[in-house]
Amino acid sequence: MGKKNPPVNEGALRRAIADILSKKPEPEATSGSGTVEPPSDSDAEVGSNVSIIKPIRISITSQTPKGGQTTDPSSSVLPGDIRPFLKAGPRKSRGGGRARGSCQVLTDTPMKKKTDEKAVGRINKKNQTASKVKKPAKWYEKNCVRAGSEAESKHPSTYHETTENQIEGMEIQSGEFVLVMEDEKRGKKFYSVGEVNKVGESEVEARYFTKVAPFQKYVAIKASYQFEKWQVAKKLPHPEPTGQTERQAGQFIFLIDMSVYNVL
Structure with a gap:
């Protein structure tokens, strides 16, 4: 699963759009202006302090040489498209990490009985080898x-x-x-x-x-x-x-x- 995008400050975005719309284009050059679609009536307040805000879609219009305006529906931009790139994640360590250890079962379980039997077997094996060494060849x-x-x-x-x-x-x-x-x-x-x-x-x-x-x-x-x-x-x-x-x-x-x- 990908990482979630950071939240957008809607107030700052609206002020930036208002500044863009307030500027008038020069008559000779071809420039684009944006229109803001008003929020729909379905946006209602939920409770006293929480409200549902949908993302605002910006439609880019371009002026023709004769002074007309055309709207390109395929060139609409969402706020998520102009958000900054996500920061790189933390660097992964290349080392093997902590060595894998062994735990001991201290409760009365079948696993504990098996570990005890193995330990006794190892001790008996050592004693047998020691006794073989002491005997004359x-x-x-x-x-x-x-x-x-x-x-x-x-x-x-x-x-x-x-x-x-x-x-x-x-x-x-x-x-x-x-x-x-x-x-x-x-x-x-x-x-x-x-x-x-x-x-x-x-x-x-x-x-x-x-x-x-x-x-x-x-x-x-x-x-x-x-x-x-x-x-x-x-x-x-x-x-x-x-x-x-x-x-x-x-x-x-x-x-x-x-x-x-x-x-x-």
Whole structure:
């Protein structure tokens, strides 16, 4: 829909037309004069302060050389035809505007239930991915088993796992290094290396060592853990540092074949 034309001041228009009609044309030149059609009788006042005013039509007449006048009905002009052009509208912004946001439904509606379910699903998915990262990789377990089988075939190990009777009679002292059985899955046993700090009646506190894969090197952990005595599978000799540099001094190696065990 187009914009509405601005209102016209009828009083000013009538005064302008009266000024044009009051001027007399020169006899030699051909000029035009306008006649104003009087308003019809149908214009009546509506109420006390409102009146209906119809647009006034201006008829332009031209003089002939002999002094006669002719009226051209096709050249009539309405006040709306001589109104000024409309002003240009406001400039449209070219930017994308405000970014589209998302609202939250706080009422008890089916939509709110769906949004809550999606949020819970995202949290569960993150927890699942985090748990997968913490678990040991399958390739690591396969490499440990493969390395153990190859070592047994080439160099048969003289070390055997201790029995329960040997574990009961084993004397564990602080400062010694032991091989601790952590878990058993599908017939495979996984071990950890620890340095004993305290020995109790049934529990042992030790500082663990982590393995630097794929080498048989171990690095100490600051934190200490407790485990039961029956989890001790073997005593280990004191390790030696791999070198004299600061980095090598923090890495230790045991002078026995540790590839037989699946050490974490």
